[in-house]
Amino acid sequence: TIFPELQYPTVKFEDVGGNEETLKEVCKMLIHMRHPEVYQHLGIVPPRGFLLHGPPGCGKTLMAQAVAGELQLPMLKVSAPELVSGVSGESEQKLRELFDLAVSSSPCILFIDEIDAITPKRETASKDMERRMVAQLLTCMDDLNSLTMTTQILVIGATNRPDSLDPALRRAGRFDREICLGIPDEAARLRILRTLCRKLVLPEDFDYQQLARLTPGYVGADLMALCREAAMAAVNRVLLKAREPLQEQAQNCTPELTGSGEQTVADMNHHQQGELWTLVNLLKTTETLSEPELVSLSILMSDFQEALTHVQPSAKREGFATIPDVTWENVGALQEIREELTMAILGPVRSPQHFKALGLTAPSGVLLAGPPGCGKTLLAKAVANESGLNFI
Structure with missing residues (x-):
């Protein structure tokens, strides 16, 4: 068996942006990894594992790697489908050997990604093998508790479908805690963007706050894709501008064709292919870019705004959250109600710092009643349109 x-x-906590509260919760569960004597003195079995769950791209795998990297602990990373075998009994043996390897490598972190693939609810499982694998995993987790209390092992499971797991796996003593990494709010997105953009070349006066406001529903992976797309837009903008003289020269060298109609068609075709021709030549050329060209290369807010049109957030991709196209111009009268809604909903969204300075909490909701x-x-x-909030 290949393990x-x-x-x-090498990932640290500083590389995980916007999850300070979650990291605090995780750190409380890691005390036994460095100070097992505390639990030994109290006579209590330390927590053996926790379950990370949240939408795809929210940073579950990154969080597990950051825990191992920050504590400088070895990590056994395995994807749950790798444990499934076609031979009867082999899948359970792989699980047992994996836990034995973790015990022999102690102290270490065992990370099982996509754990829902091998732990479906037993009453709905279609195959006997699935039931046996769930039972084997439960036994392995319980065996960790029966070992000497100084065994420094932490089991981390990751899934984006916690409701599909077998209930027996979610009880205390197995996965003691379930930590949810949700879709980040504006403040969390701001911290994530600052973390992602640390090594990017941006203008000194770049407005992170505005970019965080423009990205509702984006998770960490979406924001990383946004940064990559913005960098590509910046490269295209700078390089195409630098190659414009060559493009004009090529257009001037277009051979004359007989007949004015044919000439016009040829001009139109060449104009459409001008940018393509520039890109092809840029790919064919082997000379490196000059120092002035590289100095002028930085990612502007306009590049991010262009990237926003290409990168679709996970929430919208799943088809339930959109910004409606209804404006206040479509609403007649109701001026007083509009002012109330502006204060209750738009105020906390547009200027949260004012509410924070005055010690006010934003209202949790508004009930609209009428015939x-x-x-x-x-x-x-x-209201959703004016504030730029997603509407479900």
């Missing part, structure tokens, strides 16, 4: 080798991740057809849904859509 994963021990890894030593059918009086415009309750229309009002809600208009």
Whole structure:
């Protein structure tokens, strides 16, 4: 059986942006990894594992790597489908050997990614093998508790479907805690963007706050894709501008064709292919860019705004959150109600710092009441549109 080798991740907590509260919760569960004597003195079995769950791209794997990297602990990283075998009994044997390897490598972190693939609910499992694998995993987790209390092992499971796991796996003593990494809010997105953009070449007056406001529903992976797309937009902008003289020269060298109609068609075709021709020549050329060209290369806010049109957030991709196209111009009268809604909803969204300075908490919700057809849904859509909030 080929097993994963021990890894030593280099990711630190500083590389995980926008999850301070979650990191604090994780750190409380890691005390036994460095100070097992505390639990030994108290006579309590330390926590053996926790479950990370959240939407795809929210940073579950990164969080597990950061835990191992920050504590400089070896990590056994395995994807759950790798443990599944076609031969009867072999899958369970792989699980047992994996836990034995973790015990012999102690102190270490055992990270099982996509754990829902091998732990479906036993009453709905379609195959006997699935039930046996769940039972084997439960036994392995319980065996860790029966070992000497000084065994420094932490089991981390990651899934984006916690409800599909077998309930027996989620009880205390197995995965003691379930930590949810949700979709980040504006403040969390701001910290994530600052973390992602540390090594990027940006103008000194770059407005991170505005970019965080423009990206509702984006998770960490979406923001990373946004940065990559913005960098590509910046490269295209600078290089195409630098190669414009060559493009004009090529257009001037277009041979004359007989007949004015044919000439016009040729000009139009060449104009359409001008940018393509420039890109092809840029790819064919082997000379490196000059120092002035590289100095002028930085990622501007306009590049991020262009990237926003290409990168679609996970929430919108799943098809349930969109910004409606109803504005206040579509709503007649209701001026007083509009002012109330502005204070209750738009105020905390547009200027949260004022509310924080005054010690005010934003209202948790507004109830619109009235007879059918009086415009309750229309009002809600208009508010969502003006604030740029997603509407479900």
